Amino acid sequence: MQRYFSDEQTLQLKQTITLPADLYKHAITVMRMREGSEFELVTQDQQVNIMTLTAVTKKSAQAQVTEIFTHQVELPVEVTIACGLPKSDKKTDLIVEKGTELGATHFIFFTSDYSQGKWDEKKQIKKLERLNKKALSAAEQSHRVVVPDVKYVKKLADLDVSAYQARVVAYEESAKAGEVSNLVQVLSHLQGKQTPPQQMIALFGPEGGISPQEISTLEANDFTLCGLGPRIMRAETAPLAFLATTMYALELAQQTPKD
Amino acid sequence: MQRYFSDEQTLQLKQTITLPADLYKHAITVMRMREGSEFELVTQDQQVNIMTLTAVTKKSAQAQVTEIFTHQVELPVEVTIACGLPKSDKKTDLIVEKGTELGATHFIFFTSDYSQGKWDEKKQIKKLERLNKKALSAAEQSHRVVVPDVKYVKKLADLDVSAYQARVVAYEESAKAGEVSNLVQVLSHLQGKQTPPQQMIALFGPEGGISPQEISTLEANDFTLCGLGPRIMRAETAPLAFLATTMYALELAQQTPKD
Numbered sequence: 001m002q003r004y005f006s007d008e009q010t011l012q013l014k015q016t017i018t019l020p021a022d023l024y025k026h027a028i029t030v031m032r033m034r035e036g037s038e039f040e041l042v043t044q045d046q047q048v049n050i051m052t053l054t055a056v057t058k059k060s061a062q063a064q065v066t067e068i069f070t071h072q073v074e075l076p077v078e079v080t081i082a083c084g085l086p087k088s089d090k091k092t093d094l095i096v097e098k099g100t101e102l103g104a105t106h107f108i109f110f111t112s113d114y115s116q117g118k119w120d121e122k123k124q125i126k127k128l129e130r131l132n133k134k135a136l137s138a139a140e141q142s143h144r145v146v147v148p149d150v151k152y153v154k155k156l157a158d159l160d161v162s163a164y165q166a167r168v169v170a171y172e173e174s175a176k177a178g179e180v181s182n183l184v185q186v187l188s189h190l191q192g193k194q195t196p197p198q199q200m201i202a203l204f205g206p207e208g209g210i211s212p213q214e215i216s217t218l219e220a221n222d223f224t225l226c227g228l229g230p231r232i233m234r235a236e237t238a239p240l241a242f243l244a245t246t247m248y249a250l251e252l253a254q255q256t257p258k259d
Numbered sequence: 260m261q262r263y264f265s266d267e268q269t270l271q272l273k274q275t276i277t278l279p280a281d282l283y284k285h286a287i288t289v290m291r292m293r294e295g296s297e298f299e300l301v302t303q304d305q306q307v308n309i310m311t312l313t314a315v316t317k318k319s320a321q322a323q324v325t326e327i328f329t330h331q332v333e334l335p336v337e338v339t340i341a342c343g344l345p346k347s348d349k350k351t352d353l354i355v356e357k358g359t360e361l362g363a364t365h366f367i368f369f370t371s372d373y374s375q376g377k378w379d380e381k382k383q384i385k386k387l388e389r390l391n392k393k394a395l396s397a398a399e400q401s402h403r404v405v406v407p408d409v410k411y412v413k414k415l416a417d418l419d420v421s422a423y424q425a426r427v428v429a430y431e432e433s434a435k436a437g438e439v440s441n442l443v444q445v446l447s448h449l450q451g452k453q454t455p456p457q458q459m460i461a462l463f464g465p466e467g468g469i470s471p472q473e474i475s476t477l478e479a480n481d482f483t484l485c486g487l488g489p490r491i492m493r494a495e496t497a498p499l500a501f502l503a504t505t506m507y508a509l510e511l512a513q514q515t516p517k518d
Contacts, residue, residue, distance in 0.1 A: 073489040101492050102500060142491045180511045229506045230332040232401045233360050237499075241361060244503030245511070247488045252439045252504070 001050075002031060003040040003140045005147050010045045011065050016054065019061045027053075028061055038066070046070070046145040074146055075103040076250050077166070077190055078197045081239045082159060084112030084206035085119070089127075091236040096131050100138035100148050102243035107135070107150040110159060114208030124152050156214055166190055166200040167223040170238050172209050175227035183226040183242075187249040202242050207235050260309075261290060262299040262399045264406050269304045270324050275313065278320045286312075287320055297325070305329070305404040333405055334362040335509050336425070336449055337456045340498045341418060343371030343465035344378070348386075350495040355390050359397035359407050361502035366394070366409040369418060373467030383411050415473055425449055425459040426482040429497050431468050434486035442485040442501075446508040461501050466494050 004023055011017070019027065027033045035056050041049045041063075050067035081104045083095060096107055111118040119127055131150040139147045153159055161167060168186055190198055203210075203218065210218075215225070228241055263282055270276070278286065286292045294315050300308045300322075309326035340363045342354060355366055370377040378386055390409040398406045412418050420426060427445055449457055462469075462477065469477075474484070487500055 071489075098496050098499075101490060101496050103488070103490055141493070144490060180513075184507075184512045227511075229362070229510050230330075231360060231362055231403060234400070237357050237360050240357075240496075240499060241503040241506070244500040245507040247500065248443075248504040248507050249512075251488050252486075253443045253508075254439075 001038060001040050002027070002033075003042065003048075003143055005136065005140065006041045006043050006049075008041075008043045010043050010047065011041070011049050011068070013065050013068055016062055016064045017051075019063060024061055028056060039063075042145050046074075048145065071143070071145060073144055074105070074197075075246060076197060076254075077200045077246065078105045079103065079243065079246060080106040080108060080164070080199070080201040081243070082108040082110065082201055082203040083235070083239060084204065084210070085109050085115040085117055086206045086235045087116055089130075091234075092127070092131060093134055094236045095239055096134045096148075096150055097138045098240050099243060100135050100144065101142040102240060103144075103247060104239075104243055105146055105148050107131070107148060108153060108159065109150070110153045111155055112206055113156075113211035113214055115206045116208075118154070119152055128152060156217060161201060161221055161223075164199045164201040166198060167203075167218075167221065168200070168226050168242075169203040169210065169215070169218050169223045170205075170228050170242060171215065171225040172205075172232065174225045175230060175232075177227070178230075179225070179227040180229070182224050183228070183245065184249070186224050186226070187246060190250060191254055200246075202239065204235065204238050204242075260297060260299050261286070261292075262301065262307075262402055264395065264399065265300050265302050265308075267300075267302045269302050269306065270300070270308050270327070272324050272327055275321055275323045276310075278322060283320055287315060298322075301404050305333075307404065330402070330404060332403055333364070333456075334505060335456060335513075336459045336505065337364045338362065338502065338505060339365040339367060339423070339458070339460040340502070341367040341369065341460055341462040342494070342498060343463065343469070344368050344374040344376055345465045345494045346375055348389075350493075351386070351390060352393055353495045354498055355393045355407075355409055356397045357499050358502060359394050359403065360401040361499060362403075362506060363498075363502055364405055364407050366390070366407060367412060367418065368409070369412045370414055371465055372415075372470035372473055374465045375467075377413070378411055387411060415476060420460060420480055420482075423458045423460040425457060426462075426477075426480065427459070427485050427501075428462040428469065428474070428477050428482045429464075429487050429501060430474065430484040431464075431491065433484045434489060434491075436486070437489075438484070438486040439488070441483050442487070442504065443508070445483050445485070446505060450509060450513055459505075461498065463494065463497050463501075 037053045041051050048071050049065045051063040052066045053063050055062040135148045296312045300310045308324045310322040311325045312322050314321045394407045
């Protein structure tokens with residue numbers, strides 16, 4: 001069923017709403033839904049509301065809540081993916097789209113020492129608008145109950161990491177030196193600590209990697225240097241591999257067989 | 260250092276070779292290497308040979324083996340990714356490129372029940388040539404010692420699975436039903452069985468998923484149905500998430516801390 005996100009804080013069973021303009025446009029004009037058609041509407045309280053269209057005119061439409069359920073689809077940790085700005089929009093797009101499918105909740109891009117671009121203020125607004133739209137549509141498609149947000153900070157020093165209980169940085173030199181167990185240890189410390197969800201930040205360099213100065217700053221801020229296996233991954237691949245390993249460690253391997 | 264793959268079976272220390280035309284073109288014309296420049300050449304025996312250019316003319320170049328080493332960068336299992344043909348070239352490209360970075364050794368595309376396209380014979384040759392080139396260049400970039408191959412079979416029934424000791428299929432219905440432990444169990448059975456590497460096939464549907472008939476066929480062929488977490492992934496994302504979880508289970512979590 002088509003899923004949309006709503007600005008409404010919460011909805012009650014049988015409550016009727018008028019579709020906001022963007023929802024009307026997609027559901028009625030693009031998807032050609034009619035009276036009796038159903039869709040899912042996720043409210044800010046992360047409830048999934050099954051909505052049935054009760055009235056559709058050429059200008060507006062009304063829908064009623066016919067069922068409400070809770071769907072546990074979020075990673076048990078709240079993951080922030082922080083990336084040194086890669087070369088191309090194609091890569092930022094991929095990180096946000098696939099990273100949303102894989103469960104990240106926040107994305108922060110920053111101009112790192114080896115980044116070949118930066119976003120001035122005008123660019124920032126345009127780029128972030130585009131990326132936040134990508135995150136919304138990926139969240140709808142992957143049936144998340146949270147829409148990840150995408151931000152930009154000028155440089156690593158502007159990144160406030162005080163809220164994160166777990167901090168890792170993917171470091172190619174660690175991988176080359178054969179380091180394999182740091183990520184496993186960080187993730188195993190998070191196992192079982194699910195209420196409230198722990199905050200985790202995972203930081204990745206752009207194409208040229210992370211500078212020694214940046215590594216020093218990160219180490220001083222209690223980041224754990226982690227290898228991600230012996231193969232060299234492109235800048236946009238490493239965050240996705242990290243998210244999949246987090247899913248494996250905290251969702252799949254965490255649960256015991258049901259029978 | 261730039262890495263290339265060679266058709267040579269093996270090379271000896273101090274042996275001198277004449278660069279094949281395509282290597283000459285990339286190393287000398289594109290990368291502007293000169294006498295004394297070094298590059299890595301991986302031979303069929305998976306050895307990494309450090310080559311030093313000893314003579315460069317406008318038409319040919321010679322290089323000598325100055326060092327030979329073995330680099331363990333391959334996954335401890337040999338993974339075949341089999342995918343129902345997705346809608347667009349963009350998706351097959353992404354599966355092959357990122358799948359190579361993440362350690363897959365073989366890719367097989369097939370026209371599944373819900374695939375919206377098929378490759379006739381003429382198309383096949385062109386598409387496979389393009390995808391195999393993508394695999395080669397991703398293998399060079401991610402410093403693999405094996406170049407993955409990409410094949411096509413017309414339908415699921417044409418896929419010979421007799422050689423695979425481990426067989427899994429990512430099944431959205433399993434994920435929806437909350438199945439989380441099958442993949443963990445399959446991967447843990449593979450732990451430690453590394454000589455010779457076990458053969459594993461992981462099968463994925465196209466956009467519409469896998470048909471009930473196909474699931475029956477796969478179950479009859481001893482495939483284990485696996486969920487890949489509660490979020491719905493696009494067709495091209497699931498194989499990459501699977502490969503990252505395999506890396507985590509068999510490479511990272513497998514090793515004990517070194518100190």
